Each structure stands twice: as structure tokens, then as C-alpha cells.
Amino acid sequence: MTLPDPLKLIEAVPLAMLVVDGAARVVLANDPARALFGDGILGRPFVTVLRHPAINEAVENILEGRAHSRDRQQARINAQGRMLSVAATVTPLPLNGGQGAAIAFEDRSGIEQADAMRRDFVANVSHELRTPLTALAGFIETLRGAARDDPSARERFLDIMQREAGRMNRLIGDLLSLSRVEAEERSRPAESVDLAALLRNVVATLSQGADAAGVRIAFETPPQGVLVAGDSDQLVQVFHNLIENAVKYGGSGGVVTLTIESIAHEPVLRGPAWAITVADRGEGIEAQHLPRLTERFYRVDGHRSRERGGTGLGLAIAKHIVNRHRGRLRIESEKGKGSRFTVALPVLDPPASK
Ligand SMILES: Nc1ncnc2c1ncn2[C@@H]1O[C@H](COP(=O)(O)OP(=O)(O)OP(=O)(O)O)[C@@H](O)[C@H]1O
Ligand SMILES: [Mg+2]
Structure with a gap:
């Protein structure tokens, strides 16, 4: 079996991927990497392609023999003016002329956005549930205290309490309905x-x-x-x-x-x-x-x-x-x-x- 051409191999990877030689110059870059960092990155020193101290240090540690295993970091990088959240993996890669490294970038922006949406959603739901609940708790207290012997106030408060409980019920019904509809959206x-x-x-x-x-x-x-x-x-x-x-x-x-x-x-x-x-x-x-x-x-x-x-x-x-x-x-x-x-x-x- 002959080994595949390394360029073909990294072109087959869907992540942005670069290979640097022992002098930290970019010797291979696949399409997603060129889309991220620009077309002219081949032959350039890696530090001029990406100015990110922690990733640069990980590359240097491997090239200079201080690190021998894969290093993975979450980073915010500036890719031609665009800020991206990525997971960057730096892996030692022995090359003909010495020690090289492969660097792969996984775009995490979508995942982070989804996380932020989920947090917002939970915060919103909690707020929407708390509002009627606070009203209910308040009226219970009033009914036990000031309105204890006031039948007309009692009726009025019970009405409001019923409305607020109904609202919580509707909210929960709507939330369940939303998650059901989302789950079957593809069918x-x-x-x-x-x-x-x-x-x-x-x-x-x-x-x-x-x-x-x-x-x-x-x-x-x-x-x-x-x-x-x-x-x-x-x-x-x-x-x-x-x-x-x-x-x-x-x-x-x-x-x-x-x-x-x-x-x-x-x-x-x-x-x-x-x-x-x-x-x-x-x-x-x-x-x-x-x-x-x-x-x-x-x-x-x-x-x-x-x-x-x-x-x-x-x-x-x-x-x-x-x-x-x-x-x-x-x-x-x-x-x-x-x-x-x-x-x-x-x-x-x-x-x-x-
Ligand atoms: N026909 C309309 N004219 C003016 N504003 C509207 C109209 N339809 C919807 N809206 C606005 O859009 C908002 C969102 O509507 P939506 O149906 O999602 O929620 P809702 O009616 O407040 O609550 P729910 O439908 O769960 O009872 C409403 O609160 C209202 O401000
Ligand atoms: Mg509505």
C-alpha cells in the first residue's frame, strides 16, 4: 500500500487544517484553512497567520521538543478580521526534515450561540413562571393576614389567584407544545x-x-x-x-x-x-x-x-x-x-x- 498524498489527505478533512514545518512555516493548508486565514498563507511563518499567544506557544513547544503530545485549547481567534470561537488542536507531526506540527480548528461559534440561546430561554421561562407565582404567594399571605375576615376581599383575591394559576398552566402547556413541535419538525x-x-x-x-x-x-x-x-x-x-x-x-x-x-x-x-x-x-x-x-x-x-x-x-x-x-x-x-x-x-x- 502506498500512502496518500498528504495534501489530498488534509483536503479530505472538513475542519480547517494547517501543517507547519520545523521552522514554523506553513507547508500545507486545506480549503477551509485558506477560507479562514486567506489564500496566501502557504510558506508564511505561522505566527503571522494567527497571532494567538497560547496556540503559538503550543506550536513552539512541539517544534522545540518540549511537548510530545496533542494540545487542545478553546480560543477566540481573529481570522481576517472575523472573531471566531474555536477549539484548536495542535498535534506533533514528524516530517522529513525534523519535527513539524498539524493544527486543526473546529468552529464552535454555532455551539456557543446555541448555548447562549438556551441560557436565555431558561432565564425567560424562570422569569415568566416566577411572576404569577409571586402573585400567588402574596395573596396567600394576605388571605392569612389582613383579608382573613373580609369575605369580599377573599373572593376577589381568590379570583386573581385562579387567573394566575391558569396562566402558569397555560405557560406550561405552551412550553410542552413548543418542545413537541420542535422535536417533530423534521417529520x-x-x-x-x-x-x-x-x-x-x-x-x-x-x-x-x-x-x-x-x-x-x-x-x-x-x-x-x-x-x-x-x-x-x-x-x-x-x-x-x-x-x-x-x-x-x-x-x-x-x-x-x-x-x-x-x-x-x-x-x-x-x-x-x-x-x-x-x-x-x-x-x-x-x-x-x-x-x-x-x-x-x-x-x-x-x-x-x-x-x-x-x-x-x-x-x-x-x-x-x-x-x-x-x-x-x-x-x-x-x-x-x-x-x-x-x-x-x-x-x-x-x-x-x-
Ligand atoms: N394582530 C396583531 N396586532 C398587533 N400586535 C400583535 C398582533 N399579533 C401579535 N402581536 C404582538 O406579537 C406579540 C407576540 O404574539 P404571540 O401570539 O406570540 O404571543 P401572545 O399573544 O402575547 O401570547 P399567547 O399567544 O401565548 O397567548 C404579542 O404580544 C403582540 O404584542
Ligand atoms: Mg397569541
């Missing part, structure tokens, strides 16, 4: 769902509350045979939240309109789609909030949302569900004019000929 739902019927049911469920708030939900006769491949419970969740939001936050316009439209070619879905739009004529949402609305716990007006029992998870859940259905969620809004939330879903059976 495409296969049930055939009649969207028009599904939307009629959602409207029926919500219209009583809307009426009480003085909002009419207008759902003009939808086209026939609006079929998608879907998970009906999840789609109910999406439209329930969109319509509920439109009534809750956009209800000042008095009417929420629901439309189903057939789209011959949806550019992002690259095919025919059904577009379901929930439009309100309320206050609208300022542009800077739009890209963040589907983040977990993001609210334009946190106080108002909480007051109305919102958890701030509805749109995050909706977005994951729509993704699972290979659809897209588009949000448009103009301050003072109202908002439009459009869900586009691929049609079940694209007609072969028309």
Missing part, C-alpha cells in the same frame, strides 16, 4: 386536511369571545377543496393564535378578516400554494418589531400581553408548525393601519395538468 405531516372546514371551526370557537369584545370575524365563503397535507391539531393551533391575536391586539378596527387564496406559484415554496391571511385594522406593529415577533416570549407590549393572559409563545409555536408543514409565515403591518399574517401552505396534490 412531515401526512394527514389530508380540509382547510376551509378547519378554519370554520376555529372561527366558531373564537367568535363568542370576539363578539363580546365588539369584534366581528369576517370569513367570506372560501373556495372548494382547499386541501393540504397537514396535522389538523397543529394547524388549528396556528390559526387559533393568529385570529385570537388579531382580535386581542388588532380588535380596535372592529373587524378581523380571514381569506383563503390560491397561489399558482409561491416563489419561496416553489410551487402552488394556499395562502390564508388573517388581517386586522387595529393599531398595527412598528417595523422594528416585525422580524422578532416569532421569537419565544417576544411581545411588543409585554404588560398588555400578560394582562390578557398571553405567554408570548403563540407565534413561536405557529412558526415551528408552519415550518414543519414546509410552509411560510409572512407578517406585514403598518402602524395605524393594521396587520396581516399570511400562512402559505403547499397544496396537497398539485394538479398535473390544468
Whole structure:
């Protein structure tokens, strides 16, 4: 067996990888390494390629015979002006003319970002749970003390306590629902769902509350045979939240309109789609909030949302569900004019000929 060409060998490695000779000059570099440090690194002294004291020292220790085993370090490096978190591994590599070293870089930026998101999420959940819990604990204390012999205050406090407990319950339900939807995001739902019927049911469920708030939900006769491949419970969740939001936050316009439209070619879905739009004529949402609305716990007006029992998870859940259905969620809004939330879903059976 002949050994493979060393350059071919490191080109086969998906990590950025360099080899330096005994004089600490770069003698081999694969594609990812050139992408990281620039095309002209071959032949250059390693210290001019990467100025990172700890990694440079590890290389020197190996080249000068002070270290004989692999050294691995977490480092923040400057790669052509871009700051990256990497794990750098420096390994002794005997070369023809003496001791060399191989240096591999594993980009950890994505992992660190995911860690930061997880920490934020835990902090947010704890905060959201603590708020109602603090209220509950406070009222228990009041009921034991000052309000002990005041039946009307007792009733009032028990009402609030019930509402706060209900809110905690909803939050936990939403969190479970979010993690379930995320877990199955890659499995495409296969049930055939009649969207028009599904939307009629959602409207029926919500219209009583809307009426009480003085909002009419207008759902003009939808086209026939609006079929998608879907998970009906999840789609109910999406439209329930969109319509509920439109009534809750956009209800000042008095009417929420629901439309189903057939789209011959949806550019992002690259095919025919059904577009379901929930439009309100309320206050609208300022542009800077739009890209963040589907983040977990993001609210334009946190106080108002909480007051109305919102958890701030509805749109995050909706977005994951729509993704699972290979659809897209588009949000448009103009301050003072109202908002439009459009869900586009691929049609079940694209007609072969028309
Ligand atoms: N139609 C709308 N008009 C104005 N603001 C809206 C509209 N829909 C959503 N929002 C804003 O987006 C935020 C996030 O909505 P989302 O549905 O994710 O959470 P929520 O309604 O506060 O809580 P939940 O849906 O869990 O009850 C809302 O708090 C509100 O500020
Ligand atoms: Mg909502």
C-alpha cells in the first residue's frame, strides 16, 4: 500500500487544517484553512497567520521538543478580521526534515450561540413562571393576614389567584407544545386536511369571545377543496393564535378578516400554494418589531400581553408548525393601519395538468 498524498489527505478533512514545518512555516493548508486565514498563507511563518499567544506557544513547544503530545485549547481567534470561537488542536507531526506540527480548528461559534440561546430561554421561562407565582404567594399571605375576615376581599383575591394559576398552566402547556413541535419538525405531516372546514371551526370557537369584545370575524365563503397535507391539531393551533391575536391586539378596527387564496406559484415554496391571511385594522406593529415577533416570549407590549393572559409563545409555536408543514409565515403591518399574517401552505396534490 502506498500512502496518500498528504495534501489530498488534509483536503479530505472538513475542519480547517494547517501543517507547519520545523521552522514554523506553513507547508500545507486545506480549503477551509485558506477560507479562514486567506489564500496566501502557504510558506508564511505561522505566527503571522494567527497571532494567538497560547496556540503559538503550543506550536513552539512541539517544534522545540518540549511537548510530545496533542494540545487542545478553546480560543477566540481573529481570522481576517472575523472573531471566531474555536477549539484548536495542535498535534506533533514528524516530517522529513525534523519535527513539524498539524493544527486543526473546529468552529464552535454555532455551539456557543446555541448555548447562549438556551441560557436565555431558561432565564425567560424562570422569569415568566416566577411572576404569577409571586402573585400567588402574596395573596396567600394576605388571605392569612389582613383579608382573613373580609369575605369580599377573599373572593376577589381568590379570583386573581385562579387567573394566575391558569396562566402558569397555560405557560406550561405552551412550553410542552413548543418542545413537541420542535422535536417533530423534521417529520412531515401526512394527514389530508380540509382547510376551509378547519378554519370554520376555529372561527366558531373564537367568535363568542370576539363578539363580546365588539369584534366581528369576517370569513367570506372560501373556495372548494382547499386541501393540504397537514396535522389538523397543529394547524388549528396556528390559526387559533393568529385570529385570537388579531382580535386581542388588532380588535380596535372592529373587524378581523380571514381569506383563503390560491397561489399558482409561491416563489419561496416553489410551487402552488394556499395562502390564508388573517388581517386586522387595529393599531398595527412598528417595523422594528416585525422580524422578532416569532421569537419565544417576544411581545411588543409585554404588560398588555400578560394582562390578557398571553405567554408570548403563540407565534413561536405557529412558526415551528408552519415550518414543519414546509410552509411560510409572512407578517406585514403598518402602524395605524393594521396587520396581516399570511400562512402559505403547499397544496396537497398539485394538479398535473390544468
Ligand atoms: N394582530 C396583531 N396586532 C398587533 N400586535 C400583535 C398582533 N399579533 C401579535 N402581536 C404582538 O406579537 C406579540 C407576540 O404574539 P404571540 O401570539 O406570540 O404571543 P401572545 O399573544 O402575547 O401570547 P399567547 O399567544 O401565548 O397567548 C404579542 O404580544 C403582540 O404584542
Ligand atoms: Mg397569541
